[in-house]
Amino acid sequence: MTRASSDRLVVLMGADGRLGSRLAFRVAAAGGRQRLLVTGRGATPRLPDGAPLPETEVVTVPAELTDGSPETTSRVLAGAFAGAHAVFLVPSAVRASRLPLQRAAVDAAVLAGVRHVVHVSSVGAGPDAVSAVARDDWLTEQYLRGTDLSWTVLRASVFHRTLTFAVHTEASGADGAGVLQAPAGDGRVASVSHDDVADVATAVLLDEDQGRHTRRTYHLTGPEALAFDEVAAALAEATGRPIRYVPQTVEQARALFYRSTSAEVEDWITLCQAIERGDLARVSPDVGHLAGRRARSLADWLDDYPAEWAHLRLPSVR
Structure with a gap:
């Protein structure tokens, strides 16, 4: 298992979602320091006895965050990202807020001095993608590439x-x-499991050699x-x-x-x-290479x- 450095804080957006919650448990198991951003729409990850995850801070952000101006959204998120080494950016499930929120999150990472952003995108992302989600994800990828941030893109297939x-x-x-x-x-379709994507995200976020993943795009499939x-x-x-x-x-x-x-x-x-x-x-081999096991x-x-x-x-x- 990837072990975390005790002096590096990672921030997980969407930590009360299906993917983010799985990642939170993995970061905790690796001894990582993390800040979970939750909206209250899902369950905040906790230990089986109800206790909070170790080395974990929970910050609630309003689900209606994008109702305000982009600048306000970025300022709120920048406060939540303060002190973070890396941010995990997962798309919003609500299409209307998907692009505005992701762009605001990228802006916030720049404002907060975050070093690395790990963005979950879609297999097939591109300007002429057939999938509406893949087109949106491409725009976020391009927005991220236009910054000075270090980044890694995880292009995930449809989930099982x-x-x-x-x-x-x-x-x-x-x-x-x-x-x-x-x-x-x-x-x-080479569909993939949430757990495989969470395992890959853990390996990337906690890798001591961040340069290994800088400006890399991985394709996560079954x-x-x-x-x-x-x-x-x-x-x-x-x-x-x-x-x-x-x-x-x-x-x-x-x-x-x-x-x-x-x-x-x-x-x-x-x-x-x-x-x-x-x-x-x-079918991509990236899950196997990064998670250390077969997808x-x-x-x-x-x-x-x-x-x-x-x-x-x-x-x-x-």
């Missing part, structure tokens, strides 16, 4: 868990049959690229219920997710279109983390 939320129970399925529906055609019918088969094997893949049109996807916000629907649809085009099919396959993740896909279980098979 995300794929499980595209499964719906068939209305006529008396046996609880499910369908994995997505406008992804025959595309393949060990295999699966077609959606193979994803459905893996989910069926884990849950014990029939699940099949049914490709959708864009119009069908919009109709199915009508209860979601338009931005959320657009994020999902354009992600699937990127998968169909092959933008997320590449978890979807099947491994399903076996290791049943609580993460418990929503797929039917009452009769729980």
Whole structure:
């Protein structure tokens, strides 16, 4: 395990989120000093007995932080970054605030004299990316590259868990049959686990030789690229219920997710279109090189983390 230097403080944005909380536990286990920025939308990481993580300070920032001017947001974050050696920057889940908040965070890192920023981006990020999220992440990458900060970009694939939320129970399925529906055609995706990304982020943030990762871009994927019918088969094997893949049109996807916000629907649809085009099919060795172990396959993740896909279980098979 990577051991932390006692004189270096790292700040984790989004520490009450799924990725940030995993990273917080790893930094604590390595003996690192950290400051967790939380919004109250999720659970603040704590030890099993309810005690705070050792060498950890928690700072609550308002969830509506971007409602103010960019300058105000940057000043608030600069105060939260004070004294930090490195900052972990994870995108906001809310699309409207994603770019403003990330740019404000970069500005705040400059104001606070932070040495290194580790930014979570998307596989396929680019100015002409099909995925709306990947386009946003590219803009943040470019903004970060335009500063004098030392930086590392972690381009993560779609998470294993995300794929499980595209499964719906068939209305006529008396046996609880499910369908994995997505406008992804025959595309393949090398999805990744949150834990693998957290392990890589830990290795980068706590590395004594920061120059090793300066101005480097890593691609974080699982060990295999699966077609959606193979994803459905893996989910069926884990849950014990029939699940099949049914490709959708864009119009069908919009109709199915009508209860979601338009931005959320657009994020999902354009992600699937990127998968169909092959933008997320590449398998990268970077998780193995940086985490020191093989990346978890979807099947491994399903076996290791049943609580993460418990929503797929039917009452009769729980």
